[in-house]
Amino acid sequence: MQKEQTFTIKQTAKQTGISEDTIRYYEKIALLPRADRKDNGHRIYRQEGIHTIQLISCLKKTGMPLEEMRPFLAVSADTDPAEYPELVEHLRSHRENIVSQISSLQQVVDFIDMKLEEGRYRRREGPDEVQDGVSEQMTGKPKSRPASPVEMSFFASSARAGKSSTSVE
Amino acid sequence: MQKEQTFTIKQTAKQTGISEDTIRYYEKIALLPRADRKDNGHRIYRQEGIHTIQLISCLKKTGMPLEEMRPFLAVSADTDPAEYPELVEHLRSHRENIVSQISSLQQVVDFIDMKLEEGRYRRREGPDEVQDGVSEQMTGKPKSRPASPVEMSFFASSARAGKSSTSVE
DNA sequence: CTATAACTTGGAGCCGACTCCAAGTCAAGG
DNA sequence: CCTTGACTTGGAGTCGGCTCCAAGTTATAG
Numbered sequence: 001m002q003k004e005q006t007f008t009i010k011q012t013a014k015q016t017g018i019s020e021d022t023i024r025y026y027e028k029i030a031l032l033p034r035a036d037r038k039d040n041g042h043r044i045y046r047q048e049g050i051h052t053i054q055l056i057s058c059l060k061k062t063g064m065p066l067e068e069m070r071p072f073l074a075v076s077a078d079t080d081p082a083e084y085p086e087l088v089e090h091l092r093s094h095r096e097n098i099v100s101q102i103s104s105l106q107q108v109v110d111f112i113d114m115k116l117e118e119g120r121y122r123r124r125e126g127p128d129e130v131q132d133g134v135s136e137q138m139t140g141k142p143k144s145r146p147a148s149p150v151e152m153s154f155f156a157s158s159a160r161a162g163k164s165s166t167s168v169e
Numbered sequence: 170m171q172k173e174q175t176f177t178i179k180q181t182a183k184q185t186g187i188s189e190d191t192i193r194y195y196e197k198i199a200l201l202p203r204a205d206r207k208d209n210g211h212r213i214y215r216q217e218g219i220h221t222i223q224l225i226s227c228l229k230k231t232g233m234p235l236e237e238m239r240p241f242l243a244v245s246a247d248t249d250p251a252e253y254p255e256l257v258e259h260l261r262s263h264r265e266n267i268v269s270q271i272s273s274l275q276q277v278v279d280f281i282d283m284k285l286e287e288g289r290y291r292r293r294e295g296p297d298e299v300q301d302g303v304s305e306q307m308t309g310k311p312k313s314r315p316a317s318p319v320e321m322s323f324f325a326s327s328a329r330a331g332k333s334s335t336s337v338e
Numbered sequence: 339c340t341a342t343a344a345c346t347t348g349g350a351g352c353c354g355a356c357t358c359c360a361a362g363t364c365a366a367g368g
Numbered sequence: 369c370c371t372t373g374a375c376t377t378g379g380a381g382t383c384g385g386c387t388c389c390a391a392g393t394t395a396t397a398g
Contacts, residue, residue, distance in 0.1 A: 019357085025356065040374095041377095042376075058276060061270060061273040091285060098278050099278065101274060102275065104227055105231050105270060109264055109267050109271075115244060179345085189345090191387085197348095198385095209395080210393075210394085211344080211394090212345085234385090
């Protein structure tokens, strides 16, 4: 076997869906380690570097700001997280964020399903239970969601977060 | 019964978790309709307005840019979506986005779980059943996870999204 | 009567995350 | 030798989404 394949920045951009400019930018702000260069100064990437970029891309999708990614990247490939207790806390807390984000998203999906369902049978009043109509054609994902009174749960949820209601002073 | 309760912008901000400034900003860019004013010019909000703001807040959590929200807000409370076929398409396609976002997020959760699991045995002083504390109030979804080779699925996924691989020209 | 507080307005400023540009280097082709 | 193209660099510009500010209005309390 050979010396492990390498990629130009252009190929890397293509593979990761992150633009060349952006990759350079990430390197500039040291979110990515300085890539190795060829003799002519051109960057070269190998699989590991690509994985890192993909991790960034994935974390980005979770809405995480670049700055907050640094610790995650440190632990990226093969580090033992236990060596960085702070990091563990970080991971845990971001996990919570994500889980709650997922539920937020699920609410929106429910909301959309409700709306779509509504339109599907032409005019109909009241919150009738929605459910699968649409959801099966989607990703083979868990439909889970007990489809609660969507509209209510949807709108009620964040209200409580702000604490109070009586103390509207 | 009385004339339906109204709220000041401050109260509204508190309830929705969106700052007064931001609420005014949303009105400024016409993401929100111009709120009614009292005689002294102060904004007043009622339940429906608050719902709209909460919808924005929820959509924001899905990473949707404000501009893209406009159609959603149009259909917000009680419009029949069937009257706006374009909109239905929009809804459908955003639903796709969200579903795929959810799976992205789930991957990150898996990644984190994997990392945490790895470190779990080294060090233990924290509540290691932490996750449940939140998940019950969340989706109420069980761990469900198909527990695939996380690392692999994680890193392989987005590569596939870009289509690529063979066409690294 | 004055001060405090809760609002109003328009506009400026800020930050994160790119995105674009100019100027330069190097490698291969006609 | 000159051009083309893929890259390099540093730095400037852009855009979305706030966030802050100053100046002004009105309401209530001391």
